[in-house]
Amino acid sequence: MGRPIDARGWIFEVEDTTPATPLWLRLNNINSWSYNPSEGEETADTTTNDSEGYHEQDVMQRGASLEVTGLYAVTNNVRDAGQEYVDSVWTYRFGSESRGRMRYRHKSQTEWAVWECTVTPGEQGGEHNAKTTWGASFTRCGAPTTEAVTGGTP
Template structure:
């Protein structure tokens, strides 16, 4: 049986609300594109020597990764309240500095049974729009340390 491509719209991104008394994950809504860069912040050391006989050699000394999320600035139609995931990123996480600047995030495709979990920092993206546009929203999440995984659990 041949494989099939998966839909990009099936990816789910969540941020952990570190202000909540219990473990709480907030989905980030309104996304219409993402870019996962598994080589972001990679550093290498040139190991080419005379014995390399003119062929380049290197060792990877540091791994990194980032995810850029882009979409639309979301509010609840009935209440006007901001999307909880976007609001947390913009008003809670993006304002932290130093050791407080890290926050857990997780992401997966709806077809997967494992979350990819990162300890990460966030860089808020541009927001804007023109006369006939909807307001944009964006953020870049940069992994700190190694990724881990967690099983997808269904809550009643």
């Protein structure tokens, strides 16, 4: 029997395509996330008289979404690069330009799950004795891919 893994061990990154050589930016200060592997799923009812009263269906479309929430991050008056890219660049793209890439993995894994996806910015806010919140929702477009973990990413 395997051991459960810590939810805090997941790493989320977005691909910044604005430089000549695209680079991956980590989304820091995440304190909650959720993955929905059936977001956007569509089915076709295939029930007939031959089904003898039992429901039947075929999956016609699969989708997925991933939502991250955390705290708005600034260090030495410099905004967190990943959050800044989502909020100031990716969020303002439309049509085919609205698609980008994100990837995620647990720190114990040797491969990233990579999505071409769209992003929806999350709500930001807080009360007088709280820190400002930040978040984003990613909706996968097409099939996911994988890539090996390389370099200095923990």
